[in-house]
Amino acid sequence: MIRPTVGTLDRSVRALLLSVFAALPLAPSASAQAQAERDVELVGQLGETGGLTYTDIEIEQEPGRPYVYLSRIYSPNYGFDVVSISNPSAPEVIYRWRIENPELHLGLGAMDSKYFKLDGRYYIIQSVQFAPGGPDADVGAIVFDVTGLPDASTVREVGRIRAPDTPGGFHNIFAYKHSDGRALLFTTTGGRHANVYDLRMFLGGDEQYGLIGRVPWPATAPDMTPYGPLEGYHDFYAAFDPGSNRDLLYGAGYNGYYIYDVSVPEAPTLATSIVGVLGLQIAHTLTATPDAKYGVGQTEYVYSPVRVYDLRAGLAGEVQTISEEIGAWSSSWDGISHNNEMRWPYVFVSSYKEGMHVFDISDPKKPVTVAHYDTYHGNPEEGIGIGPTDPDGIMRSPFNGAFGIDVRNYDGLVVVSDVATGLYVLRVDGFNGWNGADHGMPNISSVQDWDNGPRRIIP
Amino acid sequence: MRRSTPVAGWAATGWLAAALAPLVPGVAYAQAPRSIGEVGDPQRTFALTASRGVEATGRVTLRQIWSPFGVSVGPDGHVEQDLVLTVDGLRPVGQDSVYVAWLSTPDLSRVEPLGVLGPAGTLEGRLTDWSKLMVVVTAEASRPPSGARWSGAIVLNGRTRSALMAPLWGHSIFRRIKS
Numbered sequence: 338m339i340r341p342t343v344g345t346l347d348r349s350v351r352a353l354l355l356s357v358f359a360a361l362p363l364a365p366s367a368s369a370q371a372q373a374e375r376d377v378e379l380v381g382q383l384g385e386t387g388g389l390t391y392t393d394i395e396i397e398q399e400p401g402r403p404y405v406y407l408s409r410i411y412s413p414n415y416g417f418d419v420v421s422i423s424n425p426s427a428p429e430v431i432y433r434w435r436i437e438n439p440e441l442h443l444g445l446g447a448m449d450s451k452y453f454k455l456d457g458r459y460y461i462i463q464s465v466q467f468a469p470g471g472p473d474a475d476v477g478a479i480v481f482d483v484t485g486l487p488d489a490s491t492v493r494e495v496g497r498i499r500a501p502d503t504p505g506g507f508h509n510i511f512a513y514k515h516s517d518g519r520a521l522l523f524t525t526t527g528g529r530h531a532n533v534y535d536l537r538m539f540l541g542g543d544e545q546y547g548l549i550g551r552v553p554w555p556a557t558a559p560d561m562t563p564y565g566p567l568e569g570y571h572d573f574y575a576a577f578d579p580g581s582n583r584d585l586l587y588g589a590g591y592n593g594y595y596i597y598d599v600s601v602p603e604a605p606t607l608a609t610s611i612v613g614v615l616g617l618q619i620a621h622t623l624t625a626t627p628d629a630k631y632g633v634g635q636t637e638y639v640y641s642p643v644r645v646y647d648l649r650a651g652l653a654g655e656v657q658t659i660s661e662e663i664g665a666w667s668s669s670w671d672g673i674s675h676n677n678e679m680r681w682p683y684v685f686v687s688s689y690k691e692g693m694h695v696f697d698i699s700d701p702k703k704p705v706t707v708a709h710y711d712t713y714h715g716n717p718e719e720g721i722g723i724g725p726t727d728p729d730g731i732m733r734s735p736f737n738g739a740f741g742i743d744v745r746n747y748d749g750l751v752v753v754s755d756v757a758t759g760l761y762v763l764r765v766d767g768f769n770g771w772n773g774a775d776h777g778m779p780n781i782s783s784v785q786d787w788d789n790g791p792r793r794i795i796p
Numbered sequence: 797m798r799r800s801t802p803v804a805g806w807a808a809t810g811w812l813a814a815a816l817a818p819l820v821p822g823v824a825y826a827q828a829p830r831s832i833g834e835v836g837d838p839q840r841t842f843a844l845t846a847s848r849g850v851e852a853t854g855r856v857t858l859r860q861i862w863s864p865f866g867v868s869v870g871p872d873g874h875v876e877q878d879l880v881l882t883v884d885g886l887r888p889v890g891q892d893s894v895y896v897a898w899l900s901t902p903d904l905s906r907v908e909p910l911g912v913l914g915p916a917g918t919l920e921g922r923l924t925d926w927s928k929l930m931v932v933v934t935a936e937a938s939r940p941p942s943g944a945r946w947s948g949a950i951v952l953n954g955r956t957r958s959a960l961m962a963p964l965w966g967h968s969i970f971r972r973i974k975s
Contacts, residue, residue: 413848438904440847440950441930443960470959471930472904 376766377693377710380750383420383428384759389721390414393449393676393741394754395461396422398784404431404486405752406461407760408447408741410721413439415446417463421487425750425762432489434481436465436473444468444506451512453536454787455520458484460495460536462522466506475499477507477524477532480539498539498546503527511573512536514785516584521602522547523586525570529554531588533602550603552586555610560592562619562638567591572622572676575599577791578629579779581652583608584791587623587632594623594634596652609651613660614644624679627773627781631701633684634662635674639735642667643674643686645701666696666704673735678744680771681778683707685751690717690738693753695765708765712755713738721756746771746784831859831878844883844931844954852885854952856931858923874925879910881931883952886915894939898932898946899923902959907945928959 384391392408405420405428416435420428436442444467452461461481467473478498485491500507505527513521520536531552539547552570559566574587585608586597593612597605611620611634621637625648632646644662651659666684668674668691678685682699692711696704720734739761741754749770753761773780781791833840835857844854859878861868868876881897889895897910897919911919913933923929933952 438950440845440953441900441904441932470902470928470955470961472902474903 376708377695378764378766379710379761380764381422381424381426381428381762382758382760383430384755384757386758388414389719389737389756391740391754391756391759392445392447394743394752394760395450395452396743396745396750396752397452397459398746400747402459402486404483405743405760406450406452406463407754408450408463410446410448412442412446415439415442415465415467417447417450417461419461419483419486419489419492420760422750422752422762423487428760428762431487432492434463434492434494438472441471442467442473443471444474449507449509451510451522452483453512453514453520453522453785455537455540458482459486460484460540462510462512464507464510464524466508469504473497474504474506475501477526478510478522495540496542496546498522498524498534500524500526500532507532509570509572511575511783512785513575513584514787514790515602516577516582516600516791518790519602520787521549521575523552523573523575523599525572527569529556529569531570531573533599533605550605552588552597552599552605554588554590555595555607556590556592556612558592560619562591567619571620574622574624574679574783576625576627576629576781576783577779578652579781579792580628585625585629585652587625589620589623589634591620593617594620594632594646596623596632596648609648609654609656609659611646611651611659613658614662616641617644622676624677624684624783626679626681626698626701627778631663631698633677633679633698635677635686637673637675639671639673641673643677643684643696643704645698645704647701664698664700664702664704666706668694668706668709675740676742678742678783680744680746680782681773681776683768683771685742685744687739687742687753689713689735689740690720692739693742693751693761693763695768708768710753710761710763712753712758712761715757744771744782746782830862832862833857833859835859835880835882842954842956844933844952846952847950850886850951852883852887852952854881854883854931854933854954856881856954858956861922870924872925875927877923877926879921879923879931881910881913881919881921881933882917883913883933884916886913886933886951888915889935892938893948894936895951896934896936896939896946896948898934899926900930900932901926902928902930902955909944912939928956928961930955930959 395406397404403423407418419432421431449464464478477500503526507524511523522534524532533550534547535549559568570590572589584600586599588595595610596608598608599605619636622635625632634644642665645664647663650656668688674688676687686694690713695708697707718733720737722732737756740756749768751763841857857880861876895913900907910921934946934948936948
């Protein structure tokens with residue numbers, strides 16, 4: 338396997354090497370591949386087959402709350418399932434919610450879910466995307482009180498967050514425990530900005546649904562992608578940086594990544610950006626190491642690797658923007674990845690039809706695959722469509738297989754949502770839980786400490 | 797004193813009456829068509845989608861109301877149209893149950909019953925102030941009271957082409973809408 342050395346090479350040579358790199362097989366050798374698959378145990382699996390209806394996934398983090406939330410798309414499945422994994426080897430659906438009048442709704446449906454805890458009560462926020470021409474095009478998210486689980490009769494809808502100025506809903510959301518103690522929600526919109534909501538204000542019935550600010554999208558033109566011109570934000574990751582004592586929002590905004598200081602969420606300020614990266618067409622997702630030194634950026638098109646960026650100079654203000662990666666990883670030469678969860682030094686990736694991967698970025702310039710599980714065994718051509726159906730009835734698309742991924746920190750359980758086959762509960766050999774302090778890092782990940790907030794502790 | 801011929805005078809009166817007749821409420825103008833457009837005309841027709849498990853078809857044709865001014869509008873300026881709903885293949889319902897057709901705005905903010913349907917047949921109605929709209933056919937336990945919204949299962953639904961117009965919101969990769 339050939340990897341380019343990108344540290345000190347000229348940009349033109351680097352670009353040439355990357356193009357060669359992208360064309361060559363990147364998968365490990367057959368024996369290494371087999372070893373990687375043996376490093377993951379399938380603990381449990383559950384799903385309804387016969388459709389392409391599962392999107393993102395969320396797992397609760399507290400030991401006494403073994404619940405997984407699966408978002409569902411397409412009528413009549415618009416909604417989410419709550420799965421109990423009290424016995425991880427026998428997951429069980431304990432509650433289903435579906436939008437009223439699903440036949441009349443247009444659009445994708447339920448895309449992303451995040452849970453939060455406030456004043457001792459637990460809530461799930463389900464983002465939805467419904468198209469104009471049908472009901473609820475102005476609804477971005479629906480919030481449910483799930484405190485009473487596993488008693489499904491206690492689940493109740495507490496409200497809907499509407500964004501009538503940007504119809505089409507919220508594609509992705511991120512619930513964040515701010516360093517000032519507030520529970521916030523960052524959402525993508527259909528416009529050239531992201532919204533910031535105060536969840537306590539929303540629950541209190543605020544007329545503006547708790548909207549306290551907007552994160553601008555600094556690009557000056559839509560990103561010309563293989564899927565047409567796209568603008569605005571696609572995904573978020575928010576985390577506190579103890580080193581600089583700032584709340585940072587890592588926004589993926591199509592033509593690049595934009596990292597905002599949201600210490601004052603009502604007035605976000607641009608900290609740095611990652612733009613002008615050779616070959617980067619769609620900035621889909623960006624996560625960061627707990628120390629905010631490195632970013633892991635994903636795109637969502639075939640042949641494009643996951644790139645690792647050194648954020649230090651940008652966040653320190655030493656450079657105006659970051660325009661090159663320091664490392665790259667890909668499942669295969671024609672791979673396409675979707676989402677990731679950072680548990681330094683491991684990055685857990687949902688890689689669509691190639692399943693779930695874990696790679697190690699102890700050396701961020703040389704990511705190494707350490708585990709893999711293939712969740713998808715269906716038609717290699719079929720997927721959620723972006724174009725017309727072929728005459729043979731197959732929607733040819735790469736968007737199938739492992740869509741969402743999440744990690745339970747206290748015991749290391751990994752859950753994956755597969756578009757076609759639903760929930761996979763996995764254990765990665767040797768990964769029995771995660772705390773940043775075990776790795777000399779702040780204990781910071783996508784998991785929020787809803788009771789205490791981010792700790793200003795650097796081990 | 798000159799006298800106009802009786803025939804010419806009556807001819808002029810007849811022409812004037814013919815021109816003015818459509819403007820007089822209640823006056824039928826026998827020679828002009830009430831509605832324009834054939835039922836099923838592809839330019840004016842949209843299909844209804846059957847809900848899962850329902851094997852029925854339906855279509856809606858919107859026809860212009862004839863007007864000497866080209867477009868027929870009501871006193872408040874809304875375009876007037878005739879709606880013809882045709883369904884076929886619905887299963888017979890129980891003794892007290894009925895199929896009911898409804899008109900609705902796309903956001904369900906306004907819902908009005910159009911009428912009761914048989915398992916196969918046609919229903920006509922006059923639209924006076926609707927633009928984008930959905931047509932929904934439901935199976936109801938009984939004929940609904942005036943102003944009520946459906947409570948039964950949706951069996952067929954469709955919407956005008958104007959209701960499908962959307963802003964450039966779609967940053968999502970998945971643009972195809974699967975029915």
